[in-house]
Amino acid sequence: MKAVQAKKQTNRNGTGFRGPVDNPEAFLRPDWWRKIFNAMYLKTDADVVEDQKITATEVSLFTEITKISANDAVLDMACGQGRHLIELARRGYKNLNGIDRSRYLIQRGRNISRKEQLPVTFREGDVRKLPYQTDSFDLVTILGNSFGYFESTDDDARIIKEVFRCLKPNGQFLIDVSDGEYIRNHFAPRSWEWIDSKHFVCRERTLASDNERLISREVITHTDKGVIVDQFYAERLYTRESLRNLLDSVGFSDITFHMEISPDSQRNQDLGMMERRLIVTARAKKEWTPRKDRKKTANIVVVMGDPKRSDIIKPDAVFDDDDLETINQLKTALSSLDDYKITYLNNHHTLIDDLAKIKGKTDMVLNLCDEGFNNEATKELHVPALLEMLEIPYTGSGPQCLAFCYDKSLxxxxxxxxxxxxxxxFFIKPxxxxxxxxxxxxxxxxxxxxxxSFGITSKSVAYSIEELDDAILMIREKFGYAKPILVEEFLTGPEISLGIIGNPPEQYQILPIIEESYEDLPEGLPKICGYEAKWLVDSPYFKALKSVPANLPRETEQVIITCSLRLFERLECRDYxxxxxxxxxxxxxxxxxxxPNPGWCWDGHLAKMAALDGISYPMMLDKIINSAIIRVNGMH
Known part of the structure; x- marks a missing residue:
């Protein structure tokens, strides 16, 4: 088929969009679903997907059909922002899980469930390869017409096979999908509607060349900005017969078509593919799958800094009582984890030989040597590099990532x-x-x-050229630093930290964001969390600063989460x-x-964030180890 190219135009604000399109299918990307489900999707479809009354009505219907109990394990695939799961949680259901490819929607669901303290676990991931154990769920759902997005029916079959695999024997599958036969004969070729006082959306629809998918074009216009979105998407039109055949081919039994539903939209305008949907259930009648039991006890070797060597980062260049107490807290926490046999390596004089001896005898190295080899910060990357040469699996980021992150300008x-x-x-060279x-x-x-925070003190903040000269001199002389210096504008808003445990995009957890509270800091001192706050116990910073839950606008929080995840993947960070x-x-x-190798101590920022999410210090360490095991072994 020859693609029909439309001339690309530009509105008065410079936003690119297309004029008339004779063949929308020519502009359809196979992976259109990667970018379409964002904040604008919630706005255009808010009359359905953001209407709590509609969601509550649907959940009442679905629970009546499936007869699930409060403790049943439920997975909602392509869950979006988790509206059905959140409603279930509000009704007392406890074992709720959701997975979706949209990072934005998953974070939206996490934020809502966290603020309401609801027991919903969200994961970002591809529903064609679920990150769950076989025979895990009593009920799996695909709701809100979230099926048939892929270009090939083979991908749809893979999804249904994954549903079957993850269901427990005799578990239920419930799917809510457009009535393809009805939509094929009744879709509106063109429509437009106001979605709020500033935005209106125009839609064009046509059947694909194979008559099996409905191609849609959506143009969203802002009254002040002009066209802001011009996008194409497609959904497969499943009939009762084709859907039954698909479920039957995978092995489902008791395939039942229930009533048809249509949402009671308050806008009462274009419902599109949501206009008439089929409610279908089926059962996975199968035997329990024999499991390969994971070893009850994994051998974990903890690599740490050497307490007998000097460390210039520390105030007196030695491990003091606080450092030794931190190590004791770590050992106590790890000893409480029943799944691991723990040994420790901290003698750097023999570390290379010691690591060579454990090759093939340990399941994982817990790399907590953030001091660096021989307690030299520039050699922090040497420890993972050595582990890689010895082919010993370890937690945390690799040497390249550590090298990148050591260079602030880079x-x-x-x-x-x-x-x-x-x-x-700007950058100042030696x-x-x-x-x-x-x-x-x-x-x-x-x-x-x-x-x-080496070299960063209250004197590092400068309000004049003379103070900047003094700050540079202090870094050079007091801290003995003879390398490049970075001078940044001093931001005066809240200082924020965000922690991630796991490995995006498929298995990770965003910890509650914290900010530094400076309310007890004496007047006149710059509001920074620097060397004094972390190391000098007699300083006003050490005594005054405390970490508290961040109070951020939702949009700001979303920017921080999205950008942090983007950097996590770009820098190839791992595990935490x-x-x-x-x-x-x-x-x-x-x-x-x-x-990428943040402080792991019991009273550090990462542990504080974890505690806000109900994660104890031992649990946090366990999550880090388990994230590495899953990453290395490719486990579901």
Whole structure:
């Protein structure tokens, strides 16, 4: 088929869109579903997917049909923002899981369930390959016409096979899907409607060349900005017969077609594919699948810094009582985990030989050596590099990621490249006595290389050129730092930290975002969480600062989550990571640092975030280890 090319036009604001299109199928991307389900989707379809009354009515119907109990394990595939799961949780159902490919919708669902303290677990992932064990669920659902998006029917069959695999013997499958026969004969070729006082949407529809899919074009216009979205999507038109054949071919039994439903939209305009939907149930009559039991006890070797060697990051360059207490807290927490046999390696004089001896004898190295080999921060990447050469699996990020994140200026460039906002800054090389001030005061000077806030104190914040000279001199002389210095604009909004445990896109957890509270800090001191707050017990920062749950607008929180996940994947972080942000005076977030090997201590930021989510310190460590095991072994 020859594709018909339409001339691309530009509206008065420069937004690209197409004029008349003779053949919408020519503009349809096979993976259209990757980008369409976002905030604008919630706006255009809000009359259905954001109407709690419609959702409550549907949940009442579905629970009556399936007769599920409060403790049944439920999986909602292509769950979107989890509206059905959240309604179930509000009604007292407890074992609820959702998976969807849209990062935006998954985070929306997580935020709602977290704020309401609802027992819903969300995962971002591909429903063609579910990250769940075989025979896990009493009920699997695909609701809201979330089926038939893929170009090939083979992909649809893979989804149904995954449903069958994950259901327990005699488990139920419930699907709510458009009545393809009705839609094929009654779809509206063109429609338009106002979706609020500023936006209206125009839709064009036509059948695909094979007569099996409905191709839709959606043009969304803003009264002030003009055309803001011009997108194409398609959905397969399943009839009763074709859907029954698909379910039967996979092995489902008791295939039952219930009533047809149509949502009671308050806009009462274009319902599209949601206009008439079939409610179908089926059962997975099968035997329990023999399981390959995971070893009850995994051998875990913990690699740490060497307490007998000096460490220039620490105030007196030695491990003090607080450091030793931190190690004891770690050992106590790990000893409480029944699934692991734990041993420790912290003698760096023999570390290379010790690691070589455990090759093939350990299941995983828990790499907590954030001090670096021989307690040298520049050699933090050497430990994972050595483990890789020895082919020993380990937790945490690889050497390349650690090398990237050690360089603050480099991270700024990578962040900007992938659309992550950063503060304005400039770079001072060693030996530079003259530099051009291209940003306004106040500014903050910090070592370009380093972590643990090394070299960053209250004196690092400068309000004049003289204070900046003093800050640079302090970093050079007091901290003995002779490498490049980064000077950034000093942001005055809240200082934010976000933690991730797991491995996007399929299995990860966003921990509750925290911010630093400076309300007890004496007047006149700059509001920073620097070296003094982390290491100097007698400083006003150490005594005054505390971490509290962040109070952010939903849009700001979403930007921070989305950008952090984008960087996690771009930098190839693994298993856990922390991203530090700060808001400017207008509330706009800017990335400060990426920490792929963040502090693991019992009272650190990661543990504080985990605690807000009901995750104890031992549980947090267990989640990190388990994330690495799943990643290395490719387990569901």
């Amino acid at each position: 991270i700024r460039g990578i962040a900007s490249e992938v659309g992550v906002p950063v503060a304005r800054a 030996g530079d006595n003259l530099f051009e001030m291209n940003i306004a005061f106040p500014v903050i000077a910090k070592p370009n290389f380093g972590d643990s 990571c922390r991203f530090d942000w700060r808001l400017d005076e207008h509330g706009n977030p800017c990335l400060l640092e990426a920490n």
